[in-house]
Amino acid sequence: MSPSVFAAGKGDPAKGKQIVDTVCAACHGADGNSVAAANPNLAGQHPEYIVKQLTEFKKQVRKNPVMLGMASPLSDADMKNVAAYFAAQQPKAKGASDKALIEAGKKIYRGGIAAKGVPACMACHSPNGAGIPAQFPRVAGQHNSYTEAQLKAFRSGERANNTVMTQVAAKLSDAEIKAVSEYIQALN
Structure with missing residues (x-):
């Protein structure tokens, strides 16, 4: 659409x-x-x-x-x-608890993983996770386990409704997915 x-x-x-x-x-x-x-x-x-x-x-x-x-x-x-x-509803901040994961996720979200050809998440979802209306969804404050499950579904091809996300997720390890998911939950 x-x-x-x-x-x-x-x-x-x-x-x-x-x-x-x-x-x-x-x-x-x-x-x-x-x-x-x-x-x-x-x-x-x-x-x-x-x-x-x-x-x-x-x-x-x-x-x-x-x-x-x-x-x-x-x-x-x-x-x-x-x-x-x-x-029109106000999202509630979730926060996150694992400081090491947040830092690792922040590096991926903000800088990508050049060695793997993974772009920075913020390029599409914006630095604060608000997304870009009509193009890319808001991810800030999303449950880390939901984000993790969606990234794994993109990676496996189970979720195939976004070619870019399928290609990006295919390059991420479980640990990288977990880290970026934790960081996204911490965004407000």
């Missing part, structure tokens, strides 16, 4: 809240701040990215049986409404 598809009509956060309260809140939190590390935080996420992901779940481009069931009944307008609601 191109950004222009989203621009054709912005969502209504109030209508989105009604859907979130009945469909999304159990896994992603009523305000988009998931308490379960297996589920992503959606608070403050770019609406275009949320619409893209919901569309890809619905079309099974991104495979997840739970999300297929959640996204399938949503209309394009519903997706835009949910996206508008989550985008």
